[in-house]
Amino acid sequence: MAPVLPLVLPLQPRIRLAQGLWLLSWLLALAGGLALLYSGHLLAQLWLLRTFLAPSCPFAALPQVALAAGLGALGTGLVGAGASRASLDAAQYPPWRKVLGPLLVLGTAGGGGLLILALGLALALPGSLDSALEDGLGTALAHYKDTEVPGHCHAKRLLDELQLRHHCCGRHGYKDWFGIQWVSSRYLDPNDQEVVDRIQSNVEGLYLIDGVPFSCCNPHSPRPCLQSRLSEPHAHPLFDPRQPNLNLWAQGCHGVLLGYLQDFASVLGGGLAVTFLLQILVLLGLRYLQTALEGLEGVIDAEGDTRGYLFPNGLKDMLKTVWRQGGVAHRPAPEEAPPEEAPPEEGLPEA
Amino acid sequence: MALLKVKFDQMKRVKLAQGLWLMNWLSVLAGIVIFSLGLFLKIELRKRSEVMNNSESHFVPNSLIGMGVLSCVFNSLAGKICYDALDPAKYAKWKPWLKPYLAVCVLFNIALLLVTLCCFLMRGSLESTLAHGLKNGMKYYRDTDTPGRCFMKKTIDMLQIEFKCCGNNGFRDWFEIQWISNRYLDFSSKEVKDRIKSNVDGRYLVDGVPFSCCNPSSPRPCIQYQLTNNSAHYSYDHQTEELNLWVNGCRAALLNYYSSLMNSMGAVALLVWLFEVTITIGLRYLHTALESVSNPEDPECESEGWLLEKSVSETWKAFLESLKKLGKSNQVEAEGADAGQAPEAG
Numbered sequence: 001m002a003p004v005l006p007l008v009l010p011l012q013p014r015i016r017l018a019q020g021l022w023l024l025s026w027l028l029a030l031a032g033g034l035a036l037l038y039s040g041h042l043l044a045q046l047w048l049l050r051t052f053l054a055p056s057c058p059f060a061a062l063p064q065v066a067l068a069a070g071l072g073a074l075g076t077g078l079v080g081a082g083a084s085r086a087s088l089d090a091a092q093y094p095p096w097r098k099v100l101g102p103l104l105v106l107g108t109a110g111g112g113g114l115l116i117l118a119l120g121l122a123l124a125l126p127g128s129l130d131s132a133l134e135d136g137l138g139t140a141l142a143h144y145k146d147t148e149v150p151g152h153c154h155a156k157r158l159l160d161e162l163q164l165r166h167h168c169c170g171r172h173g174y175k176d177w178f179g180i181q182w183v184s185s186r187y188l189d190p191n192d193q194e195v196v197d198r199i200q201s202n203v204e205g206l207y208l209i210d211g212v213p214f215s216c217c218n219p220h221s222p223r224p225c226l227q228s229r230l231s232e233p234h235a236h237p238l239f240d241p242r243q244p245n246l247n248l249w250a251q252g253c254h255g256v257l258l259g260y261l262q263d264f265a266s267v268l269g270g271g272l273a274v275t276f277l278l279q280i281l282v283l284l285g286l287r288y289l290q291t292a293l294e295g296l297e298g299v300i301d302a303e304g305d306t307r308g309y310l311f312p313n314g315l316k317d318m319l320k321t322v323w324r325q326g327g328v329a330h331r332p333a334p335e336e337a338p339p340e341e342a343p344p345e346e347g348l349p350e351a
Numbered sequence: 352m353a354l355l356k357v358k359f360d361q362m363k364r365v366k367l368a369q370g371l372w373l374m375n376w377l378s379v380l381a382g383i384v385i386f387s388l389g390l391f392l393k394i395e396l397r398k399r400s401e402v403m404n405n406s407e408s409h410f411v412p413n414s415l416i417g418m419g420v421l422s423c424v425f426n427s428l429a430g431k432i433c434y435d436a437l438d439p440a441k442y443a444k445w446k447p448w449l450k451p452y453l454a455v456c457v458l459f460n461i462a463l464l465l466v467t468l469c470c471f472l473m474r475g476s477l478e479s480t481l482a483h484g485l486k487n488g489m490k491y492y493r494d495t496d497t498p499g500r501c502f503m504k505k506t507i508d509m510l511q512i513e514f515k516c517c518g519n520n521g522f523r524d525w526f527e528i529q530w531i532s533n534r535y536l537d538f539s540s541k542e543v544k545d546r547i548k549s550n551v552d553g554r555y556l557v558d559g560v561p562f563s564c565c566n567p568s569s570p571r572p573c574i575q576y577q578l579t580n581n582s583a584h585y586s587y588d589h590q591t592e593e594l595n596l597w598v599n600g601c602r603a604a605l606l607n608y609y610s611s612l613m614n615s616m617g618a619v620a621l622l623v624w625l626f627e628v629t630i631t632i633g634l635r636y637l638h639t640a641l642e643s644v645s646n647p648e649d650p651e652c653e654s655e656g657w658l659l660e661k662s663v664s665e666t667w668k669a670f671l672e673s674l675k676k677l678g679k680s681n682q683v684e685a686e687g688a689d690a691g692q693a694p695e696a697g
Binding site: 147148153156157160161164182183184186187188189192213214215217219220222223224225227236237238239 | 501504508509534561565567571572575584585586
């Protein structure tokens with residue numbers, strides 16, 4: 001049968017292929033390393049923001065898979081660089097002959113598979129962030145006052161630091177603070193008539209005020225921050241809360257965090273796509289180089305033409321051979337250790 | 352008697368030259384590191400020059416940048432010299448330049464040591480600059496409509512949030528200045544009129560602080576106003592309350608930050624200085640070893656390398672003698688000129 005996609009490779013093009021492959025492999029290793037570092041950074045940011053994401057949020061799977069995919073790409077790049085360097089030197093190539101086959105299979109199935117999975121997650125998971133942030137931020141806001149309740153005592157500090165660092169206030173705006181009690185009852189004077197009035201004014205007995213915590217304040221405002229009595233138009237001189245002003249941060253933390261994490265995911269997805277492209281090119285080049293050198297029986301510098309190919313026979317014949325090999329290994333000794341596995345060719349992306 | 356004589360055969364000379372070549376290129380990298388450290392420090396000082404009255408001294412970062420550039424230049428030159436040292440033809444063209452070059456290297460090492468010492472000693476001048484700058488910054492906090500000072504409020508607020516500090520030495524500094532602009536005061540209110548009348552300068556002083564002094568770790572919502580009045584807030588005692596506001600003063604916080612930055616830069620510069628001294632000593636040995644090759648035609652022969660041809664005291668005496676001779680030759684020329692003129696005049 002005819003080999004699949006054959007390519008005639010005399011000596012000069014072989015050398016060019018090896019040199020180009022060496023360069024591409026180092027680029028792939030660089031891309032894999034960068035993807036590794038970036039997903040590590042994203043994991044660190046997610047860990048810092050864990051209070052504001054619902055525990056059931058699957059988004060953390062993306063940087064973990066991307067980490068593994070980056071590692072795989074790094075490994076493939078290093079292997080490609082080593083193999084292409086060795087293919088130019090007759091003394092160094094023989095040890096590579098034996099390992100190159102299994103390494104190619106590992107790179108295609110393992111590395112390629114992980115990259116496809118990571119790309120898929122980068123496209124699908126950011127959609128789940130909306131509801132996770134909704135739940136997480138709502139819980140954090142509700143527990144802002146619970147600084148003495150075990151399990152929630154850090155909510156105040158974390159939410160204040162979030163609002164200070166990301167320049168946001170409340171979930172969708174500063175009025176979210178008007179609907180919850182964010183002042184702990186321990187600091188409310190039970191003898192003060194105003195406090196009693198406020199508590200009795202609503203069904204749940206909450207102390208609701210038209211004020212916000214200090215972390216909502218915007219330093220760009222020309223006047224000292226106004227935090228209380230924000231729904232009364234004439235409570236403060238020269239200040240009308242109904243007009244746009246710089247007093248508090250205008251954005252809600254939900255929108256800010258959503259944009260922040262989605263930007264991370266899109267940059268990571270872009271990086272993974274580039275890595276995937278480079279990985280395909282490197283694996284293809286390595287396969288052609290390997291088969292071309294096999295044709296020369298390992299004599300590197302021979303001047304003769306050889307052919308490089310993807311598969312020695314057609315795809316159907318190859319699948320039949322693989323099936324027969326697997327069957328033969330299975331039948332005579334079923335109680336032996338697992339027979340040699342036929343390489344899973346279905347996972348190849350270029351077929 | 353020569354100082355620290357070492358015997359060199361061909362093999363040793365070659366190894367020395369190769370080792371020095373590698374060390375010189377590593378030193379070029381170290382020079383780039385010093386350059387970038389100096390640049391980083393300069394940028395950090397410029398970022399906060401508003402709270403230092405724009406009068407901070409840029410001597411340390413500028414000298415680090417200069418030393419980095421000089422180190423790159425000298426060490427790449429020395430690398431080229433070491434590369435050529437093993438080829439007698441190429442080395443011959445470098446020979447006359449080597450002694451002055453070594454003298455320049457020694458001067459460069461002394462300068463690098465001085466810059467390293469400056470890194471550790473700049474703390475004092477920075478402290479006084481910061482004290483004045485912060486005092487002025489707080490004074491101009493309310494002038495958000497005065498051109499040239501309108502960003503001071505934002506700068507001080509963001510400084511206090513980022514460095515977790517309040518005021519110059521502590522939060523009570525805010526009690527002594529008027530940080531609320533007159534534009535936002537209701538002059539028809541009795542309370543405002545009382546406060547303004549209560550002091551000589553007619554300033555509106557409050558026992559309150561801006562919001563940026565608040566500490567997020569406090570278990571209760573931040574108390575910013577009437578800080579010294581216990582009865583104004585429920586269950587509040589201003590003597591024992593520690594978590595409500597940041598306790599550090601911004602002068603101490605900024606000083607710590609810049610000191611630790613400069614200390615670590617000084618440590619790196621010290622390591623680079625030690626490396627440079629090693630390279631200079633190695634280069635001197637290579638120079639003297641190649642000079643003392645007795646038979647130029649036979650490259651395999653042994654030679655000796657030393658640091659100084661005579662002992663330290665003799666070298667110093669010879670140096671002084673050469674200086675005196677220089678002075679004397681001028682004197683003799685001058686006397687000769689006078690004697691020549693005197694008979695003409697006389």
